[in-house]
Amino acid sequence: MLNLLIAVVVTILSLFYAYHSTVPQDRIIRDAYGQISVINQLDFNVIGAVNSFRDDPHHRYFNPTNHTTPFFQVFEDEFLDVIGSNPSLNVISFDPTFAFAHEAPVWVPDTDEIFFCSNAGGDLGRSDIGHNNQVAKLSMKEVAQAMAEGPVDVNVPQSVQMTNGGTGLYKGQILLTNEGRGDQPANLVLMNPYSPYNVSILLNHFYGRQFNSLNDVKVHSSGTIFFTDVPYGYYQHFKPKPQLPNQVYSFNPRTGAIRVVADQLDKPNGLAFARDYKTVYVADTGSLIGKFGHDLTLPATIQEFDVDPKTLAFKNRRVFAYADSGAPDGLGVDEFGNVYGACFDGVNVWNPSGTLIGKFFLGTKSANFAFAGKGRLVILAETKIYLAQIKAGGMSLMYG
Ligand SMILES: *[C@@H]1O[C@H](CO)[C@@H](O)[C@H](O)[C@H]1NC(C)=O
Numbered sequence: 001m002l003n004l005l006i007a008v009v010v011t012i013l014s015l016f017y018a019y020h021s022t023v024p025q026d027r028i029i030r031d032a033y034g035q036i037s038v039i040n041q042l043d044f045n046v047i048g049a050v051n052s053f054r055d056d057p058h059h060r061y062f063n064p065t066n067h068t069t070p071f072f073q074v075f076e077d078e079f080l081d082v083i084g085s086n087p088s089l090n091v092i093s094f095d096p097t098f099a100f101a102h103e104a105p106v107w108v109p110d111t112d113e114i115f116f117c118s119n120a121g122g123d124l125g126r127s128d129i130g131h132n133n134q135v136a137k138l139s140m141k142e143v144a145q146a147m148a149e150g151p152v153d154v155n156v157p158q159s160v161q162m163t164n165g166g167t168g169l170y171k172g173q174i175l176l177t178n179e180g181r182g183d184q185p186a187n188l189v190l191m192n193p194y195s196p197y198n199v200s201i202l203l204n205h206f207y208g209r210q211f212n213s214l215n216d217v218k219v220h221s222s223g224t225i226f227f228t229d230v231p232y233g234y235y236q237h238f239k240p241k242p243q244l245p246n247q248v249y250s251f252n253p254r255t256g257a258i259r260v261v262a263d264q265l266d267k268p269n270g271l272a273f274a275r276d277y278k279t280v281y282v283a284d285t286g287s288l289i290g291k292f293g294h295d296l297t298l299p300a301t302i303q304e305f306d307v308d309p310k311t312l313a314f315k316n317r318r319v320f321a322y323a324d325s326g327a328p329d330g331l332g333v334d335e336f337g338n339v340y341g342a343c344f345d346g347v348n349v350w351n352p353s354g355t356l357i358g359k360f361f362l363g364t365k366s367a368n369f370a371f372a373g374k375g376r377l378v379i380l381a382e383t384k385i386y387l388a389q390i391k392a393g394g395m396s397l398m399y400g
């Protein structure tokens with residue numbers, strides 16, 4: 001009788017658990033914070049109720065379970081391996097009046113600080129043709145400390161104008177791409193990650209011609225530096241008319257050689273190498289035209305290329321993924337080779353074959369993110385910084 005009673009209770013409990021649990025049983029995943037939503041895509045392949053289509057995809061997101069933001073939206077089980085058990089996703093810094101957390105996130109392991117820049121020329125950016133944007137840092141040592149202290153302006157020198165991209169550490173320094181402002185040129189600089197945050201300018205022209213506005217930067221395993229140039233400074237009213245096509249360049253700091261490695265992209269933006277450096281991903285934010293609005297028929301697409309082993313030029317372009325919300329801006333790769341793209345609903349994650357496996361769903365725009373060691377993903381979201389505590393780590397971006 002007692003056995004029967006126990007069996008009944010166990011059956012009821014397991015039915016209850018199976019009904020309420022949103023995660024598959026074949027992976028040991030726990031959701032202590034109630035932030036995981038597993039989407040069976042077959043349940044949502046047909047919609048059509050009145051007002052259910054996303055005619056404004058930049059502001060209406062695909063959240064068919066109506067899960068409260070922020071959360072982990074899981075499309076494929078592989079994403080459960082990324083987030084692991086009891087993942088959490090929370091705001092660690094917030095200023096509703098200032099888009100202080102836009103781009104150029106670089107983690108400095110020794111001090112456990114993350115550097116980043118504010119929005120250049122956009123909404124709540126406090127920067128325009130007359131005013132530079134800000135490079136700041138946030139201590140990640142203790143989340144509580146990060147929240148209490150907030151970001152600290154590092155007061156970059158005058159040669160750094162409208163920072164938009166960053167990577168590193170490169171030979172112990174932070175590598176920044178700056179868009180320039182007014183007649184002050186775009187440039188590529190090294191910045192000391194310690195006070196007084198002095199910089200050395202590596203490059204500020206293409207054979208005497210000014211760049212449009214340098215956007216993002218990554219370093220190849222050979223030490224060659226790659227960056228994108230796209231006229232967002234012009235689209236955001238702080239740079240003159242573009243004088244060069246929208247292109248991706250390589251710069252060899254040993255020889256000083258500079259060359260174009262990819263063109264024919266609408267607006268090349270974020271870039272990231274695969275873990276073996278034989279493949280590279282380039283985000284094309286063609287649909288986003290700054291203060292001139294957007295055009296949903298233009299690319300919001302990640303393109304994939306082979307990196308030519310001899311010349312390091314980007315060859316054999318093919319589509320990797322198209323984002324359903326905004327456009328992928330900053331790109332990164334995790335330890336499994338998954339490709340992360342900062343989009344208008346948060347950070348979207350595709351497996352190496354280009355299948356969307358999940359999202360760090362914020363319900364607000366992100367332009368970039370960085371891993372701060374294994375298990376910590378720092379997501380810049382303009383007026384907020386989020387910290388995702390997960391299982392995966394990022395691919396190392398250190399060189400030298
Ligand atoms: C989500 O919310 C929308 C609008 O309120 C509603 O039509 C829809 O049925 C909800 N979906 C779920 C799965 O709760």
Ligand SMILES: *[C@@H]1O[C@H](CO)[C@@H](O)[C@H](O)[C@H]1NC(C)=O
Pocket residue numbers: 173190191192198199200
């Ligand atoms: C900063 O200044 C120090 C001391 O002069 C110098 O050794 C270092 O190379 C500088 N760093 C950069 C990035 O310019």
